[in-house]
Amino acid sequence: MTPLTRTLTALSHKEPDRVPLFLLLTLHGAPELGLPIQEYFSKGQYVAEGQLRLQRKFRHDCLYAFFYAAVELEAWGGEAIFRDDGPPNAGSPIVRKRQDILSLVPPTIEGSPALHKVLDAIRLLKVEARGEIPIIGVVMSPYSIPVMQMGFGPYLELIYEDRPLFDRLMQINEEFCVHWANAQLAAGATAICYFDPVSSPSITPRELCVTTGFAVARRTLARIKGPVATHYASGRSLTVLDLTASTGTAAVGVSALENLAELKADARGKVSLIGNLNGIQMVRWTAQEAAMKVRNAIAKAAPGGGFILSDNHGEIPLQVPEDTLHAIAEATRTFGQYPIAATISLASTAHG
DSSP: OOHHHHHHHHHTTSOOSBOOBOOOOSSTHHHHHTOOHHHHTTOHHHHHHHHHHHHHHHOOSOEEOOOOTHHHHHHTTOOEEOOSSSOOEEOSOSOOSGGGGGGOOOOOSTTOHHHHHHHHHHHHHHHHHTTSSOEEEEEEOTTTTHHHHHOHHHHHHHHHHOHHHHHHHHHHHHHHHHHHHHHHHHHTOSEEEEEOGGGSTTTSOHHHHHHTHHHHHHHHHTTOSSOEEEEOTTOOOGGGHHHHHHTTOSEEEOOTTSOHHHHHHHHTTTOEEEEEEOTTGGGGOOHHHHHHHHHHHHHHHOTTSOEEEEESSSSOOTTSOHHHHHHHHHHHHHHOBSSOOHHHHHHHHHTO
16 A cells, blocks of 8 residues: 555545554754754755655655644744744734734735745645655644734633634634645645644633634634644543544544543544654653554554554654654554554553
8 A cells, every 4th residue: 555545544444554654753854954943944845855755764654744833823924933953933922912803814825935835845745745645734723823823821811701802813713724724735735734732621621612612623624625634732632522523524633641542432433543652752762662652552543444653742853863763663564564463452452
């Protein structure tokens, strides 16, 4: 199977030749090309070349067109703050007081140099992938991007205290999100990752999120012209898997904080799982620990399909060494062959 057919088979809740592996590497391409992080993200061709080299090196199953979250804030007129050893952060909020929401206008894709770089990378990846490797585009959800637009505290206050302005902000953000997702699909992305950490019950109580984050997701995903996977960026999802599935998403990125076997039992046949290797702990794993973690995850979630092995956050830290990434990839090829052996399942479960 090609990486694309392997992935599509798994997402169809069937068993491919082996478990798909998504190494969601955003920053490792910079040292691969010998570039500082800020320079690496300055051109789409750099990111495309970085992704292609990493996919060839580790032989995993996707090309990840994600630059950094604040690239969307740059489109809105904000700033990204770069650092040498980690992902860029968002600069000062563009919404300094609530009434600023009334004058917000969704940015155009055409008018944003930051977004053009991402589309350039996707177009280059499409040519090189030749329809054999899935290309993953990324959007921030309309419900979660206000954390960057106005700051966490003021946004939470807005949700609870001013529903009319909240609804106005969601309307504006939904328009941008839909256009940005569809632009990436038109450029050649195979699917869209919809990052929505604020909808996780780790942040928003389920009862509130029914009428906020999940209502937003249902409206937004219905207008995206391609498959979508929802990611809570390390946030919990077990108690809202039913709501997540109701949005029409094909898969959900799941947290290392939850039991993968329980998640699989709830998700089986309804939504596929992506995860849930702990990217922070991964920094210190030995090759043996990496193999054990991979084996355990596969044993708990891979039987029957509907599972893609990946990290739990949607971005593997730069500090994770290449030896560990090679160990993860090799363990996936060793333990991830279908049918998943019952002896491996029993041994993995025994190790917890």
